[in-house]
Amino acid sequence: MKECSQYKYLHNSKLRDTSEFRNEFFRRGLSLYEVIRVMNSKPVFLKEHLIRLENSAKQVGQFVWLNYSELVEKIEMVISRNGVRNGNIKIVFNIHQNNRNFYCYFVHHNYPDSQAYLEGVNTVVYNAERSHPNAKVYNHELRTYTNSIIESPEIFEVILMDNLNHITEGSRSNLFFIKADRLVTAPDDMVLNGIVRGKIIEICARMGIPVFKEDIPFETLSNYDAAFLTGTSPQILPIRSINAISFDVNHPLLKQLLEAYRKEIVHYFELI
Incomplete structure (x- = not known):
């Protein structure tokens, strides 16, 4: 297309x-x-x-x-x-x-519908590393492969895992995990530092929500309570599952961040 x-x-x-x-x-x-x-x-x-x-x-x-x-x-x-x-x-x-x-x-864009925000989306893991994680450079081979997976109506995003089996980011989004009252995301040098990702980190700083930037081994995913994607199209989108691992799409902190980001957008348009 x-x-x-x-x-x-x-x-x-x-x-x-x-x-x-x-x-x-x-x-x-x-x-x-x-x-x-x-x-x-x-x-x-x-x-x-x-x-x-x-x-x-x-x-x-x-x-x-x-x-x-x-x-x-x-x-x-x-x-x-x-x-x-x-x-x-x-x-x-x-x-x-x-x-x-x-x-x-x-x-062409694919904005999640209201049901996706309420029920979360399914994702799958793919072993791949970007040669320049901090640079937004077109990678035809990676994009073509991940697009072929995302074409499935059951899969919204492909989660990338590096050669050390560390979860890094989505093929076109960033990724956060929630454990109790804190957020965890991959280190800055391992991912493309997305605009919405940065806004979430700023919001958390204002609200006193701790954000840890650390390696996320695949085998630890089941230890987290919730997970969500951030990006240009999804903005903040709850994840229902990564492979066969399920997450809570109604976690109170996730709901709090969804509301805080909506207010951030309203405030942005008030200033321009």
């Missing part, structure tokens, strides 16, 4: 019809990217996404050749020309030999 959705996409400075888009644009060279949630025609946590994009570039010895104002202008142009109020917009910096290309376009 063509990744680009809606009517128009931006290639460098030119708007083009979606019919001209090809997924193969990113198969060659290196592609740095961000996927940003759009709500009420406004990109959410845009500044944080663009800071992370610059960090990703530095991690792999590259640079972002558009400044903040230029990126904001291009993103707002694509939102406006497509007339989209809610969705996911993707920006890509592709570097291949001496060629540098910028793309901005809406992507």
Whole structure:
């Protein structure tokens, strides 16, 4: 399926019809990217996404050749020309030999429905490591494989496990576990530091909820009370199961964080 959705996409400075888009644009060279949630025609946590994009570039010895104002202008142009109020917009910096290309376009999204938030989602573990965990770089082989699993209506996300059998993150999300009144997540250097992940850690700091960043061996998963995903599309989503291990989707701390994050979004829109 063509990744680009809606009517128009931006290639460098030119708007083009979606019919001209090809997924193969990113198969060659290196592609740095961000996927940003759009709500009420406004990109959410845009500044944080663009800071992370610059960090990703530095991690792999590259640079972002558009400044903040230029990126904001291009993103707002694509939102406006497509007339989209809610969705996911993707920006890509592709570097291949001496060629540098910028793309901005809406992507198909899969937002969990209300039932998923109430009942949680099923996930499965897959043994894989990202070569640059802190950089958001397109990995065609990993994405293709995990997408094939997620196509199953029973599986919402693939949980990655490294060669030491430590649980790290989801294929397109971050991961937290709850034990009593504390959160546990993988160390920062083992994962992509997601925007929503960062917001949850900030919220916990304000609320006095301890967050431990430590290795999470697969064999210890059954010791945790609850688990949840964070990301651009799911925001905060309870996990019902990882493989055959079940978790409490009604844990009081999980409910508290869901409500706190909703208030964070409301506050964000009050400020912009």
